Amino acid sequence: MRHLQTTKRLLLAAALAAALPFGMAASASAAGTLTLSSPQDPGSWDPIDTFLVNWSSVATNVYEGLVYRTPDLKIVPALATSWEVLDEGKRLRFKLRDGVTFHNGEPFTAEAVKFTFDRLLGEEGKKGPQRSNYAVIDRVNVIDDHTVDLVLKQPDPVLITKLAGYGAMIVPPKYTAEHDEAYINAHPVGTGPFRMTAYDPKVSVTLEPFADYWDGAPALDKVTYRFIAEPATAVAELQAGRVDVVIPPTIPISMVDTIKADANLNLVSVTSPTVYALRFNTRDGITADPRVRKAMIMAVDRGTIIDAILGGQAKQIASFQSELSFGYDPNMKPLPFDQAKAKELLTEAGVKPGAEVQIDIRGNDATFAEVSQAVASYLGMVGINATIKPYETNVLLNDIIPQGKTGAMFQQKWGGWTLDYDNTAYLMYHTGERWNPYDSDPKLDALLERQRSMTDPAAREKVLHGIAAYAADRALEMPLFNLNEIYGVSKRVKGFVAPPDNRIRLTGVTVE
Known part of the structure; x- marks a missing residue:
């Protein structure tokens, strides 16, 4: 029976690997543990609470928006499969992906999109820094389970791009309504390829692959982000092999040559919007x-x-x-x-x-x-x-x-x-x-x-x-x-793409 269940999982993963919008192939086998050093604990994992790049370097793997910005800075479908601009730019209609579930098992539907934006633009959103980015949205109309309209007060030429980040990450309505703010801050639930299984404030975050991810479960069997504020400590941990990737802006210029000289490490420097x-x-x-x-x-x-x-x-x-x-x-x-x-x-x-x-x-x-x-x-x-x-x-x-x-x-x-x-x-x-x-x-x-x-x-x-x-x-x-964004990366890490905007996507990464 166990062998039969394993065979079914392999067949399911192979089926899900077809036509992936992110260009990432799914893998049915685990491919090690990846440890990253991040210089800052954002303090809250609720999307409406944050403006920090270091939030996004973790949460890009936990949450998803209607659209996604790739490492080459292109906007592609994510939870929406397509969209169209109507009424001279004052209405955006999104067709939503079918068969998507949140990490807690809730189904993703148009109601989740409406709940997310009602929350962002309501009293809870007032407490955070993201509301003004989306204030142009007047209301969200549910057309059916897989179609939703964003009705705007006026055209916003940047809104589609905004929907790829921060406050626009879609949250599960039932889960969010049932828990208080403090709990949600520490126990995020999204639709992303990884789910957060442990959070030790100012110490670390642990992610594990979400087996039911609509795009196919990622290859890694675990991801750990360690919050290391001291640059010298982060680089020392990278050299010792206890960290696989050091995330910007940790690495000081004075340590660039040290990383370049280490035969076990790669220095990756990319033009940044920062x-x-x-x-x-x-x-x-x-x-x-x-x-x-x-x-x-x-x-x-x-x-x-x-x-x-x-x-x-x-x-x-x-x-x-x-x-x-x-x-x-x-x-x-x-x-x-x-x-x-x-x-x-x-x-x-x-x-x-x-x-x-x-x-x-x-x-x-x-x-x-x-x-x-x-x-x-x-x-x-x-x-x-x-x-x-x-x-x-x-x-x-x-x-x-x-x-x-x-x-x-x-x-x-x-x-x-x-x-x-x-x-x-x-x-x-x-x-x-x-x-x-x-x-x-x-x-x-x-x-x-x-x-x-x-x-x-x-x-x-x-x-x-x-x-x-x-x-x-x-x-x-x-x-x-x-x-420039400067990453230190162990040569054991394969498939890592250093994004200019620090939104690290780990679905295609493995560790030797």
Whole structure:
């Protein structure tokens, strides 16, 4: 009997392997345990609670949305098999995949889609950071069990891409309604290829293959994510063979050559949408004056920082977006490094030598700590005394920045997960947004709102270029660099694809 059951499982896995939209072949046999090092425990696995890339590097394997963005950044079907745009962009109709179940056995139907978005856009969604990304959705209409309409308040040219990430991950209605927030945060249930079987906060997460996954069970028999904040520890564990993959942004540039020299390891570096800046407190102190902000930008030699500290693994940016972003203007140039002009602007603004500023950074980002020290040194050359204050990442992101409790400058790392400047610019610059605790500019608000309803890509891109130029003219941040995603990977690992957006999909991975 046992042999017969095994044979049936093998036949089922072979049948499921046909026509897979993700281009991943299923495997009926286990292929080892994969251990990954992640620098941060997101603290909650509920999709409506998060904005963190390190959430996505785990949860991409647990949850699914209506669509999926592949490692080559293409949008393909996931829980929806197809979609069409109706009513001049104000209604999106999705045909849903049949035969899909959640990890707890609940069936996936149109009701689950409606429940997910009603929850996201309702009272529970108000508590998290994702609601504003989907506020254009007026309601969800269930047409039948496998057809659903998203009715929009106005056209949203970025919505399809947004549906591939974070808050739009589909959750099981019955399970979610039966459990409280704390339980759901620690016990996620999705439709993905892996189910979470253990979670030890700030220590590790364990995933196991979901045998009933609609796309065929993955090959690995277990996946462990260890939360290792200290880069040197993560790299040491990789070298010792106790970790198979080190996820960005863990690996500091200073350790790149160490990994390259290890015969058992591969260093994988890919162009990323992630950009870094030091944003300004535009409300308080000397940085309330745009002349001072421009002076501070011109005081810092960003090109030398990229060469000397980042080992050339980055590109200088003029606006807070990468070249992968829709809205990126290749003709826009950063403010030049010019300390003489910087001193002139500081004198004009009445800033005396010895003025104090504080730079707030993530305490676990060793590479950026070096960058911030270099920035502080350059500022010192023009008479500004900068001190650096590191914070635990979750504290900085969940309390210090959103509550407007930063110093004069604060680290902002942003992946622009939609690969569209709207998702960066709106959240950074629009009045009242979480990442804009200090500034309010009616002209900028109007530009940001205008582009969200535009369906002509060329016209919308022109407006986005204007937004980038306007933000640069106001010097709302010191744009620094677009840093490559750097992965350390054991040569025992086969089939691993390093995605630019850190959304690691493990269905095709095996370990020797």
